[in-house]
Amino acid sequence: MTSVSVVVPVKNGGELLSEVLQAIVREQPDQLIVIDSGSSDGSAELAETIGTQVIRIEAAEFGHGRTRNAAAEAATGELVCFLTQDATPVAGWLAAYLAAFAADERIGAAFGPHLPRPGSSPTIARELDQFFGGFSRSGEVTVQAAADDAGWHPGFLSNVNAAYRRAVLLDLGFRDVEYAEDQAFAGDLFAAGWLKAFVPGAAVLHSHSYSQLGFIRRYFDEYRGLRQTVGHVEALAPLSATKEIGRLVAADERWLAQSGGSAAERIRLLPSSTAHHAGRHIGAVLGSRADRLPAILQRSLSLEARDGAGRDGREGAVVRGKPIAAQRDRELFYEMLDLDGESGVPLLNPTPGMSEAKRLHIAVVIPSFRTGSGGHDTIFRIFQKIEQLGHSCSIWLADPMLRMKGEWPAVIRRRIRDEFVELDAPVYKGFDDWFGADVVLATSWETVAPVLQLPNCRARAYFVQDYEPSFSPTSAESIWAEDSYRKGLFAICASPWLAELMSEHYGASASVFQLGVDSGVYYPRQVERQPKTIAFYGRAATPRRAVPLGMLALAELHRRQPDLRVVIYGDRHPVESTFPYEYLGVASQEQLATLYSEATVGLCLSVTNYSRAPQEMMACGLPCVDLAGFSAESVFGEDGPVALSEFSPKAIAGHMEQLLQDQELWNERSQAGIEFAARHSWGAAAVEVEAGLRAALREQEASGRQA
Amino acid sequence: MEAETDPVATDQLLAENQQLRASIAELEEQLSAQSARTNEIVAQTQERIYWLDRWHIDLDKLVRVPGVSQSRALLRAIRAPFRLLKKAARKLP
Numbered sequence: 001m002t003s004v005s006v007v008v009p010v011k012n013g014g015e016l017l018s019e020v021l022q023a024i025v026r027e028q029p030d031q032l033i034v035i036d037s038g039s040s041d042g043s044a045e046l047a048e049t050i051g052t053q054v055i056r057i058e059a060a061e062f063g064h065g066r067t068r069n070a071a072a073e074a075a076t077g078e079l080v081c082f083l084t085q086d087a088t089p090v091a092g093w094l095a096a097y098l099a100a101f102a103a104d105e106r107i108g109a110a111f112g113p114h115l116p117r118p119g120s121s122p123t124i125a126r127e128l129d130q131f132f133g134g135f136s137r138s139g140e141v142t143v144q145a146a147a148d149d150a151g152w153h154p155g156f157l158s159n160v161n162a163a164y165r166r167a168v169l170l171d172l173g174f175r176d177v178e179y180a181e182d183q184a185f186a187g188d189l190f191a192a193g194w195l196k197a198f199v200p201g202a203a204v205l206h207s208h209s210y211s212q213l214g215f216i217r218r219y220f221d222e223y224r225g226l227r228q229t230v231g232h233v234e235a236l237a238p239l240s241a242t243k244e245i246g247r248l249v250a251a252d253e254r255w256l257a258q259s260g261g262s263a264a265e266r267i268r269l270l271p272s273s274t275a276h277h278a279g280r281h282i283g284a285v286l287g288s289r290a291d292r293l294p295a296i297l298q299r300s301l302s303l304e305a306r307d308g309a310g311r312d313g314r315e316g317a318v319v320r321g322k323p324i325a326a327q328r329d330r331e332l333f334y335e336m337l338d339l340d341g342e343s344g345v346p347l348l349n350p351t352p353g354m355s356e357a358k359r360l361h362i363a364v365v366i367p368s369f370r371t372g373s374g375g376h377d378t379i380f381r382i383f384q385k386i387e388q389l390g391h392s393c394s395i396w397l398a399d400p401m402l403r404m405k406g407e408w409p410a411v412i413r414r415r416i417r418d419e420f421v422e423l424d425a426p427v428y429k430g431f432d433d434w435f436g437a438d439v440v441l442a443t444s445w446e447t448v449a450p451v452l453q454l455p456n457c458r459a460r461a462y463f464v465q466d467y468e469p470s471f472s473p474t475s476a477e478s479i480w481a482e483d484s485y486r487k488g489l490f491a492i493c494a495s496p497w498l499a500e501l502m503s504e505h506y507g508a509s510a511s512v513f514q515l516g517v518d519s520g521v522y523y524p525r526q527v528e529r530q531p532k533t534i535a536f537y538g539r540a541a542t543p544r545r546a547v548p549l550g551m552l553a554l555a556e557l558h559r560r561q562p563d564l565r566v567v568i569y570g571d572r573h574p575v576e577s578t579f580p581y582e583y584l585g586v587a588s589q590e591q592l593a594t595l596y597s598e599a600t601v602g603l604c605l606s607v608t609n610y611s612r613a614p615q616e617m618m619a620c621g622l623p624c625v626d627l628a629g630f631s632a633e634s635v636f637g638e639d640g641p642v643a644l645s646e647f648s649p650k651a652i653a654g655h656m657e658q659l660l661q662d663q664e665l666w667n668e669r670s671q672a673g674i675e676f677a678a679r680h681s682w683g684a685a686a687v688e689v690e691a692g693l694r695a696a697l698r699e700q701e702a703s704g705r706q707a
Numbered sequence: 708m709e710a711e712t713d714p715v716a717t718d719q720l721l722a723e724n725q726q727l728r729a730s731i732a733e734l735e736e737q738l739s740a741q742s743a744r745t746n747e748i749v750a751q752t753q754e755r756i757y758w759l760d761r762w763h764i765d766l767d768k769l770v771r772v773p774g775v776s777q778s779r780a781l782l783r784a785i786r787a788p789f790r791l792l793k794k795a796a797r798k799l800p
Contacts, residue, residue, distance in 0.1 A: 351731055361742035392743035408760035410753040426749035435745065 096201030219283025344452030618673025
């Protein structure tokens with residue numbers, strides 16, 4: 001026969017204690033331990049008269065988890081049952097626990113229902129009835145195996161009425177927390193592979209009859225404990241809380257009606273039920289945010305008059321940090337986790353001639369965007385032209401950071417059409433409606449992982465506009481960005497420099513397209529060219545535009561030519577300088593076209609791939625200066641329409657000064673620039689991109705033939 | 708010794724191969740047309756439902772809310788006699 005110890009922690013047990021202890025004695029456990037934490041009402045003495053083993057501790061030493069762990073060590077039974085001083089076991093309580101543990105040796109802990117005491121309010125009675133009834137509709141013992149079990153409140157465990165295998169208890173132990181040590185234990189129990197049982201026969205009479213304020217304070221303690229143990233934070237949502245309170249009041253009323261309550265009783269119930277449920281919500285909201293309240297207020301709100309400051313500093317106490325509740329539905333960059341170690345889903349088998357198909361379906365996967373995003377503008381402009389070439393496109397937004405959470409697909413589509421270009425393509429958010437494509441195209445490193453996981457595609461390509469690993473310091477993001485080039489996607493690159501980087505450093509197949517200019521916007525406007533005016537693309541928010549270098553060059557030039565007029569644009573905030581300048585902020589295309597038509601020299605520096613700005617300047621007849629040694633030579637040539645300078649403020653200033661002073665050189669560069677821009681339309685760029693898409697398909701066809 | 712090839716069998720194989728290729732090309736064309744049509748229909752629909760998406764209204768979800776279908780039926784019932792009257796009025800000379 002399994003031996004049993006029953007443990008009852010007591011402090012000023014009151015009038016119910018005698019009833020509880022006598023009921024336990026009637027169940028005939030092998031050992032009954034009362035742990036008294038400084039009662040002043042004779043509870044300990046009462047327990048001794050009944051013949052229980054009394055362990056006395058100081059009130060300050062008490063801890064729900066710690067004290068019960070000590071009791072488990074003092075217990076001798078193979079099972080240890082815990083009851084609270086106001087939980088009276090009903091007849092057959094202990095036998096029910098014994099039978100449940102005997103039936104399945106994988107059960108590490110069990111709990112039984114709480115029955116309302118006679119005279120309890122219908123609200124309390126209904127809650128207990130429905131809550132515990134949910135664990136077993138049939139009245140049989142049920143078991144739960146995991147906290148995320150689909151069953152009824154799988155994480156629930158209550159030391160008001162619970163039983164444990166002593167060996168399990170000694171092994172796992174309760175956590176030393178202010179409250180809800182039992183619920184925390186349930187999680188630890190599951191993690192260790194044990195089962196938890198609900199034993200309907202092991203019932204206790206247990207219900208509270210606090211005042212409405214008492215209930216608020218009780219729930220304050222309870223939810224403060226839940227926050228500390230499982231990180232639960234009660235949502236602060238007045239509308240949904242009101243709705244929920246209404247639902248609970250209606251449930252109370254229905255329950256009373258089903259229990260035979262009269263109409264008058266049901267009407268009388270409404271205000272008390274409303275006050276009870278509203279009070280619980282208030283207690284829950286405050287309790288789960290108790291760490292934000294002053295200690296004095298916490299003590300006032302706590303039924304146990306504790307400020308929840310924890311037990312840090314006491315010998316043997318564990319160090320616990322501030323609990324942070326789960327705040328997101330999915331992790332940041334969750335697609336990297338989904339792809340981790342996987343190479344992606346297989347492509348469809350190639351069909352002969354697929355690369356030459358007249359009409360392709362191209363699925364373009366884009367990251368989230370903001371108004372004015374240059375990278376997105378390039379994507380949309382090119383794919384508008386691709387549509388005009390007879391292909392069908394669809395846009396798929398991958399937004400793992402939930403930056404565009406509140407925007408639905410039709411709204412995103414309208415934004416693209418209003419803020420960028422009038423694409424015909426539909427817009428999808430996420431990939432629930434994915435239906436395959438001839439070519440699926442990643443357009444930034446974050447979109448590579450989802451692209452690799454999309455089925456029913458003939459080829460995958462990567463629209464590479466810049467070298468993204470250099471966008472951020474060495475970080476997870478920069479390493480992921482670099483890794484995205486090694487995933488076997490065909491790279492369609494926005495400069496020969498990028499294409500060379502892709503093929504030589506990452507072994508990727510690559511083709512090239514060159515950025516276009518909108519000749520409908522950027523052309524020499526009918527404004528007078530102003531003397532000694534420098535237009536500087538000073539977008540400090542984008543470090544690859546080397547704004548500090550440009551500012552030094554302008555300072556140097558200003559020293560040489562104090563009557564210089566400088567116009568800086570591209571950023572939301574003006575940059576501090578040692579020279580006066582005009583700040584244009586984030587200028588519109590019209591403003592830029594006018595500025596480029598009236599300025600004398602343009603300055604745009606790029607330390608990765610080139611910007612669209614130099615071409616737009618050139619299209620307006622404005623000669624400009626960029627940096628040599630990066631991507632510009634591969635696009636403009638070493639001595640082409642753009643003056644390329646070494647990475648030196650003085651050298652850049654020298655190039656600008658030369659253009660300001662040498663009219664012949666200025667005319668030559670201006671003319672060459674206009675001619676260069678005329679050759680680089682978005683239509684031409686789209687044709688190059690189309691060639692890249694077909695090359696990606698051709699590569700798959702070739703690999704299919706080899707296979 | 709060289710294996711002899713049966714010219715008739717070879718021709719048959721070539722013809723069959725050609726037929727299969729033509730069939731694939733036709734299916735590919737159908738698939739391509741279907742994808743293009745899907746994109747077109749979704750885009751047109753998105754154009755039409757802009758304000759629903761803008762106001763986060765999911766009509767499917769809305770009509771499943773208890774009482775909404777009944778309210779709609781009630782409105783239709785109220786509207787029905789007026790429509791009948793209108794229709795009758797139009798028929799009057």
